[in-house]
Each structure stands twice: as structure tokens, then as C-alpha cells.
Amino acid sequence: METTTELMKSMARRKDMGMAMDMAAMQEAIDACSTCMQACTMCSDAMGGMDGMAVCASRCAMCAEVCGTTMRMLMRPAGMERTAMIAMLEACTAMCAACMEECRTHADMSATCAMCADACEACDAACSRLLASMTADAV
Template structure:
């Protein structure tokens, strides 16, 4: 998403009881979710035993991005819960993919994307507190 659109959105993306969100941090989190979703989709097509975790993680990352784009009606508690769920799903997928990382560069890449997404979601969550 380009910076002009993020600037326009920042005026409308206020959650009750919270200061204005850091749009650069939010963009970073959405980018990490997008990269993780894509890596998980590629990884899930390998037929490895991590495929179910990858598909679930891809779905969670996609849902997290959509929720961040549609902030109207989102409460801080709901957003924190969504971030917690995304972090947990990425951790599970990363652990699953790490078991195959030596045999599959795709699994290794997916695990790295999951870790980056966890870090971005954790930073976003910390900024909201």
C-alpha cells in the first residue's frame, strides 16, 4: 500500500480509547503478514507434514491483514486478540517448518517469514499498549 493511501487512512483509523496508530508500523505488520501468507501458501503445496500448519497460518495472516485494513468497529481488545492469534499461529507454523528446514529450503524460507511476522505483530501489539 502506498504512503498516500496510508496517510488518508490514518485519519479514519482511530480505535476508541487509543491514540492514533503508527501507520508505518501498521504497514510493516501488514507487509510481514502478506509475506508470511505467501510463503505459507508455497510451503503448503510441497506436501510436507507442515502443510496443515502452513495453510492455517496463511489464513490467519490474511485475516489479520483484512482486520487491520478495516479498523472501524475494532476495539483495542479485539485487535490485541487478533494479534495474539496471529503470533501464536506463526509460532506453530515456524516450529513445524523448522523440522523440515534442513530438507527443504522452502520450509526454511517459510519459517523465516513466520518469525518476521511474529516480530512485526509483537511490535504492533507493544505499540498499542
């Protein structure tokens, strides 16, 4: 996305502050969080009010919030702090894993849940790759 070009430059300047991130990995994490936030919002809405889907509706609502917050933290380099950023990315992978697990159980009954499970899996993977790049950098 063109809008994040400036962000990339800002982040590059953070390298001398010990906050270096792999820029490609960060862009992928931002995009995956954005897609997952949208998928989870729609899935939560579609499942709310369906008998037996309480866990799915609730978990998707939480996952949408966590992905949105993680994404916006990645877009705020000025005050970024290593420990908090890592902890938030870990919370995001945990939430995506929990949401994916639930949506997968009824993915064959609902195209929305199948789409949501895929978005959760992709977001979990993208945040994990970003985490790996941040940890490798610390060595």
C-alpha cells in the same frame, strides 16, 4: 505500498477514538502478514503429499489463513475494535510461532520450509511490535 497511503490517513483519524497505532508498525505488520500468507500457502502446497510432512502442510495452511485475516482486519479501520484487534494479533503471533517451529525442523531439507520459517518469524516479530505500540498507547 502506495495503496495503503489512504489507509494510513484513515488510521491517523482513529487516534481520537483511542485506537491509535504506530503507523510504521502497522505498515510493517501488513506487509509481513502478506508475505507470510504467500510463503505459507506455497509451503503448504509443496509439503502436502510428502511423506511425514502432514503437520507442516496443515500448520502452513492454517497460518496462511490467520495471516490473511489479520492483514485484512488491519485494513478495516472503520469498525476496528481494540480488544478484538489485540486478540487477533496475539493469535497471529501464536500461529506464526507454531508454524515456524515446525518448518525450522526440516529447513535444511527444503528451501521452501526455510523461506516459510523466515516469513513466519518476521511476521511474529512485526505483529508483536504492533501489539507493543497498541499497549503502550493504552497507558
